[in-house]
Amino acid sequence: MKTQIVENIMFSDEKAKTFDSDQIVPELTLSFMVSGKKHLRFSDFDVVGEPGDIALIRKNELIKSIKMSDDEGFSYKSVSIFFTPEMLQDYAKNHNIPTTEKYKGKPYIDLTQSKFIRAYFESFMPYFNQVSKLTGTVASIKSLEALELLMNHHPNLEQMIFDLTEPYKIDLEKYMNKNFTFKIPIKEFARLTGRSLSTFKRDFKKTYNETPEKWLREKRLDEAKYLIVEKKQKPSDVYYHVGFENFSHFSTSFKERFGVNASDILDIS
Known part of the structure; x- marks a missing residue:
């Protein structure tokens, strides 16, 4: 079913x-x-x-x-x-x-x-x-x-x-640092922080001097590396936790950023 x-x-x-x-x-x-x-x-x-x-x-x-x-x-x-x-x-x-x-x-x-x-x-x-x-x-x-x-x-x-209120404008940096591992559209991050998409992107640039897409990708990969190296977690257990939908995409992105496969990074750490 x-x-x-x-x-x-x-x-x-x-x-x-x-x-x-x-x-x-x-x-x-x-x-x-x-x-x-x-x-x-x-x-x-x-x-x-x-x-x-x-x-x-x-x-x-x-x-x-x-x-x-x-x-x-x-x-x-x-x-x-x-x-x-x-x-x-x-x-x-x-x-x-x-x-x-x-x-x-x-x-x-x-x-x-x-x-x-x-x-x-x-x-x-x-x-x-x-x-x-x-x-x-x-x-x-x-x-x-x-x-x-x-x-x-x-x-x-x-x-x-019965809280039917809409999300109001909140601290963007605090919210993103807390929720970056969740795989949701940028427009939803904007809505949940009480902003239009254009305002969200503008505020994001001021806060991080980076686009949301690039920041999220690098932040998630940095978190993955930390979990693998410091917490000794398996890459296959990490990818979903840090915000990737599938292991293949995660593996490719990880190697592009760090120059090594996620499964091999422990050998060179």
Whole structure:
């Protein structure tokens, strides 16, 4: 099945080890892990997912995700609900909830202990074999049910859920030094730092005296060299972590920058 999406509900079933290429969470996401293993890497902390884990993840969060089967061969399976701005705006309007406050709390909230939300996700299990039975109407009803459960049993999450504000202008240097390993388009770095693309490039040039593309490439390769030489990590384990989509591209870029294959650099260090 791999990945199937009905409206704003996504079913994932990955039998092989999968490195997600999409590293930005576009909408507020409520996720339930059914089976397998998952490693989530945020900018400053990691989460190792286990079957039964339930989490609420902030919109616009940058995450690297590695999904794989568990030791017993069970494939990675999960169900995720994406709450669109329109859906949240309608709910907020009907319940007189403010949507103009900027949420500055944790990006990842563990809801694994919620028996109500667990029971909610268990109702999705029959759809794994018959996704076509989940109609758009049912998906809308299930999404509203999820919001009701979150608000009724976790009212302290209100500000996180209903933050519909746009990213505001923040310290570009601090943000880039913290998030350079995430493989997202330059226009998304601009948006997330509260800038137009042209303003972002102008501010970037003032800060680093370099283009974003070149700076990112060299910064990622320098980080890769550090991890290989100083931390004794394998090149095959490093390339995804530092922001390359595939090992071949990483190997070519590494040799171009340092004049040696990544696998041979330890021999000359």
